[in-house]
Structures are given as structure tokens and as C-alpha cells.
Amino acid sequence: MDAISTQAGAIVFVYKDPDGTLSSDCTGCGEYAWTLAADHDFARQHAAECLRRPHPLRLAA
Numbered sequence: 001m002d003a004i005s006t007q008a009g010a011i012v013f014v015y016k017d018p019d020g021t022l023s024s025d026c027t028g029c030g031e032y033a034w035t036l037a038a039d040h041d042f043a044r045q046h047a048a049e050c051l052r053r054p055h056p057l058r059l060a061a
């Protein structure tokens with residue numbers, strides 16, 4: 001798994017699934033992508049382009 005920060009402060013995660021495919025999940029966009037083409041370069045490119053601020057998820061008190 002990898003995690004790449006975007007310029008807006010979100011994080012693009014890259015997970016490797018048990019079947020060998022990769023999924024990408026951006027905390028700015030939400031469930032961003034699931035694609036056979038996802039890889040670390042894909043995530044890095046998205047991190048460079050994504051300007052969405054991260055969702056507050058479940059951090060709020």
C-alpha cells in the first residue's frame with residue numbers, strides 16, 4: 001500500500017487487492033477509482049492534479 005499527499009491536503013491511497021489488482025482511493029474525491037490501470041504513477045498523477053480538500057471523514061468530535 002502507498003499513500004501520496006495531494007497539494008490540497010488529501011491523500012491518495014493505493015491498495016493491492018488479494019487478486020493482484022490495485023485500487024486507488026482519494027480522500028479528496030472519495031472513492032476515486034478502481035481500475036486495472038491503477039498503479040503508483042496513476043496515483044501520483046492524480047495527487048498532482050486533485051485540488052479537492054479532504055473530507056472530514058470521522059475525525060470530528
Ligand SMILES: [Zn+2]
Pocket residue numbers: 010026027028029030032046050051052
Ligand atoms: Zn482526488
